[in-house]
Amino acid sequence: MPRDASELVHRLARDAEAVCRHYLSNGRRQGSYWLVGDIRNTPGRSMFVRLRESPKRPAGKWTDAATGEHGDLLDIIRESCGLLDFRDVADEARRFLSLPRSESDYRPHLSTVPTSSPESARRLFAMSNPITGTVVQTYLRQRGITDLHGIDSLRFHPRCYYRPETDATTEMRPAMIAAVTDLTGHITGAHRTWLDPSGCDKAPVDTPRRAMGHLLGHAVRFGPASDVMAAGEGIETMLSLRCVMPRMAMVAALSAAHLAAILFPATLRRLYIVRDDDRAGDGAVAGLFDRAQSAGIEAMVLSPQYGDFNEDLRNFDINALRAALQIQLAPEDVVRFLNTSVWTGTGDKAATPL
Incomplete structure (x- = not known):
C-alpha cells in the first residue's frame, strides 16, 4: 500500500491515460499527450498531460500553457474533484487505484490549508x-x-x-x-x-x-454597497426580495446570530432589516436594530406574512409581494427601488405605475 504522496503519484502515472479519461473527461488524446482546457476539466486545448514516460519527462506531469501552472496527477484529482485537503485527495486516488484507505499520517507534497479557513x-x-x-x-x-x-x-x-x-x-x-x-x-x-x-x-x-471560513460581520452580497441596504438571514429570502427590488443592495448573513453582527458600509444611512418569523429572527432583528440606530443609521423592519419572504413569494404572486413591501418601505424608496412592472399573464412584463 502506498505510504506517501510520491508513491501515489508513481502508481497513478502508470495509468496516466486512464486517470485523464476519468478526471479530465472533456479532453482527448493526441499523440503522447492528453489535451484539455484546464485542470478543472474545462473543454479546450490549453493544458496538456504527458501520458508516456521518457528519460527526462515522467508520465503524469501536466502544464497549462495559458497560465503557466504545472503539476502532477494528484493535483488533477484535487482540482477536478474540488477537494480541499490532502487526506481527501489521497483517499480519492486510492479509490481510483482500488487500494484500501490508509489511516497513516501523510506528508503532503502540495500546500494544504485547514478546510475551514x-x-x-x-x-x-x-x-x-x-x-x-x-x-x-x-x-x-x-x-x-x-x-x-x-x-x-x-x-x-x-x-x-x-x-x-x-x-x-x-x-x-x-x-x-x-x-x-x-x-x-x-x-x-x-x-x-x-x-x-x-x-x-x-x-x-x-x-x-x-x-x-470567517463569517462574523460578513455576508453573501447582492449588489454594490449604497446608502440604502436590506439585510436578512437566508440566501433564498434575500433573492426573493431582489425579484421585486433588484436595484437595492442586499446581504444574506446566513443565520440569525450572524445577522445581528453584520458590519455596516460607511455609506449606509438606511437599513432594512428583513425579519424571519421565529424567535431567533426576532432576537436578531432587535439586536441589529439597536446597533444601526446607535451608529446613526435609520433602521426599518420588513416582515413577511409567512415564515420568510421566500414562502411569501411561493404562496402569493409577485404583485402581492410587491404590494406587501410597498407599505413597509420609506416613500422615497418605493419610487427608487420597487420594481413596478406587473405580470401580464403571458409571461411578459408591462411597466405600470403603482
Missing part, C-alpha cells in the same frame, strides 16, 4: 462555475426566484464533497456555492447548499447547508 473557501469558490444552465438555476426557479441577473456571488460545483460525520464516507453531490465577503469584497468564507441532482430541492441529507 478563508483560503479553503476562496479555493472552493474559484473551482466552481457560473450558475446559468445548472441545477442551481433550476433549484432557485423552483423556489420562485426567476430574476438571476448579476448574481456573481453564487456559483455551482457539480461534485462538492459532503461528509455526513467526521469518520463517515465522503460523498460527491452538486452544490450551490455562495461567496461570503467583507466590506471590501474580499472573500472570507463560503456557504454550501447541497442539492438534489434534479434541482427540485435540497439534497436529502441531514445538513444540506454548511458554511466555512
